[in-house]
Amino acid sequence: MSVPSMTLFHNPASPFVRKVLVLLHETGQQDRVALQTVLLTPVNPVGVLNESNPVGKIPALRLADGNVLHDSRVILDYFDHQHVGNPLIPRDGSARWRRLTLASMADGIMDAAVLVRYETALRPPEKHWDSWLQEQRNKIHRAVAELEADAIAELTSHFDVAAISVACALGYLDFRHPDLSWRSDNPKLAAWYAEVSQRPSMQATQPPA
Ligand code: BEZ
Numbered sequence: 052m053s054v055p056s057m058t059l060f061h062n063p064a065s066p067f068v069r070k071v072l073v074l075l076h077e078t079g080q081q082d083r084v085a086l087q088t089v090l091l092t093p094v095n096p097v098g099v100l101n102e103s104n105p106v107g108k109i110p111a112l113r114l115a116d117g118n119v120l121h122d123s124r125v126i127l128d129y130f131d132h133q134h135v136g137n138p139l140i141p142r143d144g145s146a147r148w149r150r151l152t153l154a155s156m157a158d159g160i161m162d163a164a165v166l167v168r169y170e171t172a173l174r175p176p177e178k179h180w181d182s183w184l185q186e187q188r189n190k191i192h193r194a195v196a197e198l199e200a201d202a203i204a205e206l207t208s209h210f211d212v213a214a215i216s217v218a219c220a221l222g223y224l225d226f227r228h229p230d231l232s233w234r235s236d237n238p239k240l241a242a243w244y245a246e247v248s249q250r251p252s253m254q255a256t257q258p259p260a
Pocket residue numbers: 062064065066091165168227
């Protein structure tokens with residue numbers, strides 16, 4: 052096995068990092084990156100990460116030549132250009148825009164879910180902004196409902212950028228927000244997720260217990 056030439060700033064709890072790891076597994080590139088774990092929160096910046104990505108966000112990818120790529124969408128695109136199999140991000144046509152829009156919806160679920168996590172886990176209860184929290188949860192509910200109503204066939208057709216992103220978003224809801232019970236109103240999405248979560252790429256990248 053060759054020595055990894057790239058470093059991925061990583062946290063095993065991050066759904067954005069997980070998207071990158073799943074794509075690496077799906078395309079057989081997982082040995083190309085060394086993982087550098089960073090334990091960050093919005094109030095605990097990490098100096099070594101900030102030196103590579105001034106906005107202090109993960110994932111960030113340091114290439115062999117020292118250049119750094121971020122954010123997760125850019126890194127996914129980079130690695131999708133580095134393998135010889137079928138692209139996991141369609142290169143052109145209407146499929147490209149639709150699959151990227153589904154991926155964006157999944158990213159929106161992750162954004163809202165991570166913000167709720169930070170607000171509820173890091174701020175004292177008396178400072179919680181309840182109406183803001185509720186609207187983040189509403190975003191999650193709306194997006195999950197739209198996936199249930201409109202996207203099951205598309206998600207089932209390919210395990211590509213759209214499906215990877217949705218799977219990682221749902222995995223994060225299970226990890227941090229089991230109280231949202233997203234399966235209750237979304238049985239088709241739940242059945243799809245039960246199947247894709249068995250993929251080796253998903254099993255190998257589960258968030259910490
Ligand atoms: C989390 O602990 O939920 C988390 C950690 C890093 C990035 C995003 C979320």
